[in-house]
Amino acid sequence: MLKQELARCLRQAVVEAQQKGALALAALPEMLIEHPQNPEHGDFSSGLPLKLARAMRMPPIAIAEKISEYIVPPPQIDRLWVAPPGFINFTLREDWLRTQVEPILANGESYGNIDLGKGKRVQVEFVSVNPTGPLHVGHGRGAVLGSTLANVLTASGYAVEKEYYINDMGNQIDNFGRSLYARYQQCLDKEAAMPPDGYYGNYMIDLAKEIVQEQGDRFLSLAESEAASQLAKIGVAKILQGIKEDLELLNVNFDTWFSERSLYQGGQYNKAMELLQSRGYIAKKENATWFESSSLGEDKDNVLVRSDGSPTYFASDIAYHYNKFVERKFDLVIDIWGADHQGHVPRMKAMLKALGQDPEQLKVILCQLVTLRRGQEIVKVSKRSGDIITLREVIDEVGPDACRFLFLARSADSQMDFDLEMAKRQSADNPVYYVQYAHARIASIIRLAEQRKIDYSQGDVSLLTTEPELTLIRRLILLPEIIERVALTLEPHHLPYYSQDLATIFHSFYKQCRVVSNDEALTKARLKLVRATQIVLAKILRLMGMTAPEKM
RNA sequence: GCGCCUGUAGCUCAGCUGGAUAGAGCGCAGCCCUGCGGAGGCUGAGGUCGCGGGUUCAAAUCCCGCCAGGCGUGCCA
Incomplete structure (x- = not known):
C-alpha cells in the first residue's frame, strides 16, 4: 500500500x-x-x-x-x-489518481481484498447462546459483529471458519428440562410446579404445547429425571432451530455448530484434563478438582469438577479450546462474548498457558451489553423471568439491514441503548438508507446508460479532471486501508462510517457532475467512475452483511 | 473493597499507535428541482471533550486522583 x-x-x-x-x-x-x-x-x-x-x-x-x-x-x-x-x-498526482478507476473496474467485487492473513487459519466463534430460549437484541449485536469480522478477515486473506458453540449440557440445560417438563405436565392438566429458578418465559408454554401435539403424553410414564432429560433434548433442538432461523434473517450463518456434549463423548475433555494434570496444574481440594491458575499469576484458583462430580462450564471450555488449538490447530481464535463474561477472560488466558499454548493466539472481544428501550421505557431482557423482546421482533420491526448497520456503528466497547422507537422512526431518514440509496442511484444511472446503448468500456479516465471527480476517487481508493484497519484492530465499526462518508462524497459529486450528457467522451469516462463507485459501495455493504439494492 | 468498560454538540455516536481549525448522523434555522432517482445537495447555529492535577514543543488521546453509569468479582454460564 x-x-x-x-x-x-x-x-x-x-x-x-x-x-x-x-x-x-x-x-x-x-x-x-x-x-x-x-x-x-x-x-x-x-x-x-x-x-x-x-x-x-x-x-x-x-x-x-x-x-x-x-x-x-x-x-x-x-x-x-x-x-x-x-x-x-x-x-x-492527479493523473495517477484518475488511472486508479481502472483497477477497481478490473477487480470488481474482489477490489479492496488484501493479503494480510496470508492464508492463516482463523476461527471466529460468536453468538454461542445457550439454547434455552430465543435470542434477544444483545445477542444480535454479537452476531452482527462476529459475522462482519469474519467477512473482513476473509477479505484480508485469512482462511476463516465461523462457529457456534452449543451449550447442550450442564445446569442450565437441566433446569431447562425440568421447566419444560413442568410446562408439559401442566399442558396435560397435571399439577406440576415450576422450578423456582426455572425458565418462566411464555415461549416455554408454547414449546410444551408443541411437544404435546407432536408426541402426546408419552413422557408422563417416564421417571421424572428421564422425562426432563428427554424433553430437554427435544426442546434444545427446537430452540436451536429457531435461533438458526433468526440468525439467517440477520444474514448470519455458521460453518460449524459445535456441541459441548461432544467434548465428553469425543475424549477432548479427558485429554485436556490429563494434559493439565501432567503439567501440574490440577489439585484436589474439598472434594472438588481445581485448576491452579494462581500459580500462573491469577488471583485465585478455579473449580473444574464440582464436589458432586459434575464438570463446570470452565472445564468444558478448556476441553473446547484444547480442541480448537491442539486438535484443529487454528492459528488464531477469536471469541466474541458479552461483557458479562469478562471475568472468564483471565482464566482462559491462564488455561492456554497451562496447555502450553501462546495466549496471544486467543483474542477475546467483549461486547458491551445492549439495553433495549421503547422511548423512555426500558425493556428488561432476562430470559428466565419471561417477558422478553426477542431479536426476531426487532428484526421484523426494524429490518435486517438497518439492524446490522445500527449494531455495527458503535464500537464493541461502548454500551448501547437500542431504542426501538428511534430505530423505526429513523428508518425513513437513516444513514442505512442513505448509503443504500447511493448504490441504487448509481444502478439507475447504469440502467439509463444501458437503455441508451452506451458502451463505456473504452471510456477514457484521463477526462476525469474536476474536483468532485478527484475527491470521489480519493475516497474509493481508501477501501483497502479500511479493510486492513478493521482486520488489524478487529473493530468493524469503521465500516459504516466509511460507507457513509463515501456515500456523502458520491451524492455531492452527483449534484455537481452530470454523468450521462451530450458529451459522449466525458459520459463514458464518468460512467466508469460511477461504476467503480458502485463496486466499492457494494463491497462495503456486503462486508457489513447488508444488501446493495438496485432499486428502492 | 478490587478489576474491566464507558463519560465528546440537544440526542445517538466517531475521532486511526498524542499532532495542524475536535467531526458525522438525527434534531433545529435557512436556501436549492426548465437535465441521470429530492430517500438528494448547500449554508448556519450548537462543544469548559465528566472534574482536578501531571508528562510533552503538542493531550479528547498518555499517567495519577476524584465523580457518574454499566458489568464483573460463584463448586452460575
Whole structure:
C-alpha cells in the first residue's frame, strides 16, 4: 500500500540524511503517515520531525526541511512540502489518481481484498447462546459483529471458519428440562410446579404445547429425571432451530455448530484434563478438582469438577479450546462474548498457558451489553423471568439491514441503548438508507446508460479532471486501508462510517457532475467512475452483511 | 473493597499507535428541482471533550486522583 511505501521513503531519507551528517543520530520511532483531515494539507502527512526534535536537538521545521531534501518520493506523489510547526505533506498526482478507476473496474467485487492473513487459519466463534430460549437484541449485536469480522478477515486473506458453540449440557440445560417438563405436565392438566429458578418465559408454554401435539403424553410414564432429560433434548433442538432461523434473517450463518456434549463423548475433555494434570496444574481440594491458575499469576484458583462430580462450564471450555488449538490447530481464535463474561477472560488466558499454548493466539472481544428501550421505557431482557423482546421482533420491526448497520456503528466497547422507537422512526431518514440509496442511484444511472446503448468500456479516465471527480476517487481508493484497519484492530465499526462518508462524497459529486450528457467522451469516462463507485459501495455493504439494492 | 468498560454538540455516536481549525448522523434555522432517482445537495447555529492535577514543543488521546453509569468479582454460564 502507498501508505507503507511512503513510510519506507521517509525512513530511508532520514537514514541517508544521518549518514551524510545532515541530521544527528537518534533512534527512529515508527514512521507514521496519516491522512490529514484538512485537504489543504495534502493526501498524506507525517509529523515525524516533531517527534525527532528533542532527540536531535534541532527545531522540527529544520529537521523537516532536511528530511524532505533527501526524500525520493514514489512516482504517485506529485509534490511534497514542509509545513509549520514541522509536518511533511504529500499530494498525489492527479493523473495517477484518475488511472486508479481502472483497477477497481478490473477487480470488481474482489477490489479492496488484501493479503494480510496470508492464508492463516482463523476461527471466529460468536453468538454461542445457550439454547434455552430465543435470542434477544444483545445477542444480535454479537452476531452482527462476529459475522462482519469474519467477512473482513476473509477479505484480508485469512482462511476463516465461523462457529457456534452449543451449550447442550450442564445446569442450565437441566433446569431447562425440568421447566419444560413442568410446562408439559401442566399442558396435560397435571399439577406440576415450576422450578423456582426455572425458565418462566411464555415461549416455554408454547414449546410444551408443541411437544404435546407432536408426541402426546408419552413422557408422563417416564421417571421424572428421564422425562426432563428427554424433553430437554427435544426442546434444545427446537430452540436451536429457531435461533438458526433468526440468525439467517440477520444474514448470519455458521460453518460449524459445535456441541459441548461432544467434548465428553469425543475424549477432548479427558485429554485436556490429563494434559493439565501432567503439567501440574490440577489439585484436589474439598472434594472438588481445581485448576491452579494462581500459580500462573491469577488471583485465585478455579473449580473444574464440582464436589458432586459434575464438570463446570470452565472445564468444558478448556476441553473446547484444547480442541480448537491442539486438535484443529487454528492459528488464531477469536471469541466474541458479552461483557458479562469478562471475568472468564483471565482464566482462559491462564488455561492456554497451562496447555502450553501462546495466549496471544486467543483474542477475546467483549461486547458491551445492549439495553433495549421503547422511548423512555426500558425493556428488561432476562430470559428466565419471561417477558422478553426477542431479536426476531426487532428484526421484523426494524429490518435486517438497518439492524446490522445500527449494531455495527458503535464500537464493541461502548454500551448501547437500542431504542426501538428511534430505530423505526429513523428508518425513513437513516444513514442505512442513505448509503443504500447511493448504490441504487448509481444502478439507475447504469440502467439509463444501458437503455441508451452506451458502451463505456473504452471510456477514457484521463477526462476525469474536476474536483468532485478527484475527491470521489480519493475516497474509493481508501477501501483497502479500511479493510486492513478493521482486520488489524478487529473493530468493524469503521465500516459504516466509511460507507457513509463515501456515500456523502458520491451524492455531492452527483449534484455537481452530470454523468450521462451530450458529451459522449466525458459520459463514458464518468460512467466508469460511477461504476467503480458502485463496486466499492457494494463491497462495503456486503462486508457489513447488508444488501446493495438496485432499486428502492 | 478490587478489576474491566464507558463519560465528546440537544440526542445517538466517531475521532486511526498524542499532532495542524475536535467531526458525522438525527434534531433545529435557512436556501436549492426548465437535465441521470429530492430517500438528494448547500449554508448556519450548537462543544469548559465528566472534574482536578501531571508528562510533552503538542493531550479528547498518555499517567495519577476524584465523580457518574454499566458489568464483573460463584463448586452460575
